[in-house]
Amino acid sequence: EVQLVESGGGLVQPGGSLRLSCTASGFRFGDYAMHWVRQVPGKGLEWVSGIIWNGHIKAYADSVKGRFTTSRDNAKNSLYLEMNSLRSEDTALYFCAKDSEGSNWHYFDSWGQGTLVTVSS
């Protein structure tokens, strides 16, 4: 069974930094692209970032480009999101999601339960 477990969320001040992690199990992590998707409580889904199987291609939403960095460690079955220069509008539940393919973007066939990031002074 595929499992994705996010961690690292919390309260951070505007301008601060936070690193999210997603630990995967139940599938060959290194074979698949992975994504971060966020959701402001009570609002819709926003794709944040994606990374292909080997980490060589990454993509970001315009809203986070230049501030967020996605990486992965296939040996540790882990996905990361380094978030810098955080703003109040980054407050959201951050989901880790598994792509159905490895080297390009496709649909997301498994999701974690999310970790909450709150940016506030």
Next chain:
Amino acid sequence: DVQMTQFPSSLSASVGDRVTITCRASQATGSSLAWYQQKAGEAPKLLIYGTSTLHSGVPSRFSGSASGTDFTLTINSLQPEDVATYYCQNYNPGPLPFGGGTKVEIK
């Protein structure tokens, strides 16, 4: 970049009704369209991909179709367990936009 406009934003229907949700792409996108279901307090779950292919385990009352840049999710015979918010997503090419969501309730 492709943008997805989803409507209606909410609907209320009776058990057994047929429900239709539409997602309109701002430009031609091929068949790279997925639908997700998110129940309150839960993570989203994949329902349909490739416009019309049901994900494993999804009840057959769910179906997807397309006409030009309009994509449709249909729930035949709405059930109480279908209460949720539904999202479409264009996934190829990037940047993988979601529609705004449709909240489905039981009348």
